[in-house]
Amino acid sequence: GQQLNQSPQSMFIQEGEDVSMNCTSSSIFNTWLWYKQDPGEGPVLLIALYKAGELTSNGRLTAQFGITRKDSFLNISASIPSDVGIYFCAARETSGSRLTFGEGTQLTVNP
């Protein structure tokens, strides 16, 4: 099946630092999504991207849909303790096809 390679697997940063994580694949996708999972909860959608090259922001979060349609990036600026959690990328080929998730990036923010 399709695979999304997400990196890094984990990050330990100081409060106030910026964070970058990315997701790559050998397959082309038409939709890229970024989710965050808090401990003990289900993932929550952060940002959705629908066009190659698209750059979208949600507060301190910015995500980009790669030009090749095979990758996506998520940046978090000025991190705060509540940013702690697991961040997942997800992608879908076409409308109606199934959604594939990356392995996740575990983010720890030290106050």
Next chain:
Amino acid sequence: EAQVTQNPRYLITVTGKKLTVTCSQNMNHEYMSWYRQDPGLGLRQIYYSMNVEVTDKGDVPEGYKVSRKEKRNFPLILESPSPNQTSLYFCASSLTGDGYTFGSGTRLTVV
């Protein structure tokens, strides 16, 4: 409140004893999906449904069954659970197949 409700939250069972995890959504969503989450493997799709009576296999369907007799419900059935099905399970629903809303999860242990 718009939500996906899955039950139970926690379940310990024995090998071979059939079980059902229920999932219900109140958002009139077309798409529903089941995922399992295991450390280092991210979220892997078990089955998904694009509408009533329309279901398809995901990445890891072996050992699981689903049904979609009504739009709001999408139960996950383990006919003969085995220890390798010990995992954290999430049900999710979506209007378009992109921005899934996730339930709070069911932690299943098979001994």
